[in-house]
Amino acid sequence: MSLNHQDQVNLLQDILNNHLEDCCGSVSEYEQVERLIQSLLANQSVPQEMEPLLHDIYSYSQTGKNSSDLDQHINAHQDQLSQWVHVINTLS
Template sequence: MPLNHEHQMTVLKDILTNHQCDCCGTIAECEQMERIIKSLMTNDNVADDTRTMLNDVYYYSQSGKYSPDLDQHISNHQNELSQWISGIDSLS
């Protein structure tokens, strides 16, 4: 059963929250965020301002996936992680 866009946003928020709290993550998580965001970007129920945030998160996940030190990449983006998590919270 495919996830609807609200569930996808919840999964995305969970991954971002784990990155923020743990200051570490995996390439698989970055790839999962990319897949979720690609799906969300094709959904008409997603608002334009949310799409802007999703583009930022997509760039973060792509940069993290190719970073030589993913944990440092996550640490360097703590402010953005907080903003994105708050942004997702404000959607519900």
């Protein structure tokens, strides 16, 4: 069963929300975020205004998965995570 774009956005939001609230994450979560964003960017149903946000989150994910301290990376991006979750709420 494949996920539609709204399911993918919801999953992305859940992962970001977990990072925001738990202040911890895993390499596999970052990799999943990257796959979700690649799929969303390829989907014509995703609103255009969401693209810059997706690119920012993708960069966050790439930097995070290569970080020597995942939790510190998440802590350093708390403001962005909060903003991203808020924007996703308003756009989806």
